[in-house]
Amino acid sequence: MVEAKALVKRFGDFEAVRGIDVHVRRGEAFGFLGPNGAGKSSTMRMIASVSPRTDGELTVLGLDPDREGPRIRARLGVVPQQDNLDSELTVRQNLQVYGRYFGLSRSHVRRRAAELMEFAQLTERADDEVEPLSGGMKRRLTIARSLVNDPELLLLDEPTTGLDPQARHLVWDRLFRLKSQGVTLIVTTHYMDEAEQLCDRLVVMDGGRIAAEGSPTELIRRFATREVLELRFAPGEQEPVVGLVDDLADRVEVLPDRILLYTGSGEAALERAHARGVRPVSSLVRRSTLEDVFLRLTGRSLVE
Amino acid sequence: MTSAAPAGRVVGSWRAAWLRVEGHWTWYRRYWTSTLYSTGLQPLLFLVAMGIGFGSQVQPGAATGGLSYLHYVAPALLAATAAQGAVGESTFPVLSGFKWQKDYLAVTATPVTAGQLLGGQLLWVALRLLLAGIVYVLVALAFGAWLNAGAAVVVLVATATGVACAAPVMALAATTYDEGARFITLFRFVVMPMTLFSGTFFPITQIPGALRWLAWISPLWHGNELARGVTLGGLGVLPALGHVVFLLAVFTAGGLAARHYFYRRLVV
Incomplete structure (x- = not known):
């Protein structure tokens, strides 16, 4: 699904990602673990095809993000670190308007929005504006929105940061369901329990480099x-x-x-x-x- | 969940821009009443105060082409309102897309590109101006502000003037990283003087020759000349063409700059 070799991202003099190799397989849940500033989000943005790489090789869904960005993004779901919902629209409208950007028909996004609100337990708030919703609800809506185009690959940048324990467990539950349906997940997190819960395989990033790679149990065996x-x-x-x-x-x-x-x-x-x-x-x-x-x-x- | 659905696909550029308009329209259907003052009532108040109230004190003369002041000022008021509205729509709302609401980041995570997003924003501004213009023309009709069917064309002239102003201001918004204090400056020292001294209320021949170039480089003056041309007549083909070319040039230069800065801000 994602193939990166010697991937580099520089912002001016600052090197955020310093030559990483990543290989994500179809159907797995892959994690980027690391402290703030490790280069996780920069890597995610390159995979999301909204940030051109500075150097190295990258293919996403077999395509080159530099040349095929829109085609890749059509098949991706993206949950950004900060929710960027349209706070003056309703829950339903957020899903429908967003779905249209993927070239989906009105009737299709209407149906899909209903399914996704069910999935995210937001049906009761369907026609409420987004602004007054709780942090957990907004997060679930952002995740629901990322699924509107039935993505093959879902990118989640710190999906549960800032949520209370109940809300986190609900989000995890939904992500497990997606995984069991065969959606490939790429997750960044600095929560260890999240990585252990969700990820089949992960890399630990530090200072723009990969410090270690493996399954959670492998990593524990090797480094602890x-x-x-x-x-x-x-x-x-x-x-x-x-x-x-x-x-x-x-x-x-x-x-x-x-x-x-x-x-x-x-x-x-x-x-x-x-x-x-x-x-x-x-x-x-x-x-x-x-x-x-x-x-x-x-x-x-x-x-x- | 996976409802044997058609997955996402890439749409054409115009379609993508139009989908952005559709998104705005969804918002507008909820909130159109909140825009009534700026798009409906304010221009009407100006028309009544300036065209009818103040205008009653103005003798038809050479400056007004021998016409009543109401006829003289009505088309220009629409162009000036469009320019102001367009600048308003292109400042804080655009900055919010980048900075506060961040909906531009959401849109460009889809197959829609930054350039198509910009196109959608400009189209949306055009549509808003068109709607407000139609309302204005109909209301002004009730006051007897129009001499002929040129009133229908003046809506297009005003929209074009507004969109020409919107493009460079969107470029400015895309390069704004603070809370937008410069927009206040823009309104106070560019938009307001432009409204007052671009031949909206009086001919620019009243402006001292040394300062008249300020009117000439103002998109609104070109819009005002065109707006009067289509409603009152008296504008030659060549000057008309010149005004159109000027507006087109402002729009193109502003649009290209905006496109550059939209990409620079969204694709990093």
Whole structure:
């Protein structure tokens, strides 16, 4: 569906995307994971054929975005980072007007709008203006709108950023349904749980480059251990303990109020730590998540 | 969900621009009453105050071609209203498409291109001016403002004048990144003086020769001359052609600039 080789995007002197290779297969859910400014959105805009690449190769649906932009966009669905609905039109009108830009007949967009409002649980608000809708409803409407042309490939740029947990789960539920219907999804996110929930395969981007690629479980296996033991201390009291435990794990990370021990067995490590007289305020054994991978690959310090 | 539907396809350029007009029309059907003041009542107030009220104090003379002031001012008032309306439609509403509502980003994510979007905007402005012009001509008819059927053509002249003004202003809007303070400046120091000193209310021969070129480069003066030409007569073919060419030149230059800046802003 998408094939990128040594893809580069520069804005003046700033290199947002620094030569990435991406290969997205039909029917999969593919994720771009990374901190703000990693180059995810720039990559998405190039795939969406609204932003010409500076260098490298890119084909989307087998076509070259530079030459066949409109033909590609006719078969894409795009959910931008910020909703850009027509706030003075109704829910129904937003869907119908948008569908017309894809060359669809009036009767077709009318039918399609009704289906999509059902899908997005917006039927009750069909003839209400968009402006007063909640953030979650607007997001669902934006997703519904992106489906008006029955796209083969759906691009979602941070689909659930800013939504409350209920709204996020509803959006995820709808995206699962689309995936099960065979729609190819490309998602950018900086939520690890979102990536783990949705993506079959993902790349971690950092500073315009791909830092790692694989399925969520592969990435966890490769860049983290099976389990993580968290030893919590009063802030500052963890430092003297580090020397006592650093041989108990494959990797140790020291945070202001705790020590993270990356290990195959958290319980075993905890027992040995206790045996050495380590007395944390509390301890927690958990499975490694993509968040551990992400923070390992992109660092803990704030990226601005 | 996948309703064995025809998927999206690319439509032709004119069709794409027209679909944008259709989108605006959907909006207009909901909100047309809110536009009644600017497109309906305001020009009427001007016609009554200037044409009938003020005009009662004006002797028909050489400047008015021997006609009553109402006949003299009615066609130009329509052209001036069209120019103002067109500039209004091309400033904040266009900036909003880029910056606040961001609906331009939504449209150009479809097969519709930035150039077709611009074409749709210009077409929409033309349609609005045409509708408002028709209303004005009919109302002015009730006041006896027209001498002949040229009144039907003056709507087209006014629309053309307005669209010629709209094109460069859309280019300006596409290069505006702040909150649009320059639009206020544009209204105060360009549009308002242009309305007053482009031969709308009095012939530009009253303007000192050294400043008269300001009227000559104003699209509205050319529009006013044409509007009077088609309703009152007395305009030669060559001057008429000159005015048409000037408006066309402003429209073309403005349109090309707008197209350039629309692409620069939307395809980055």
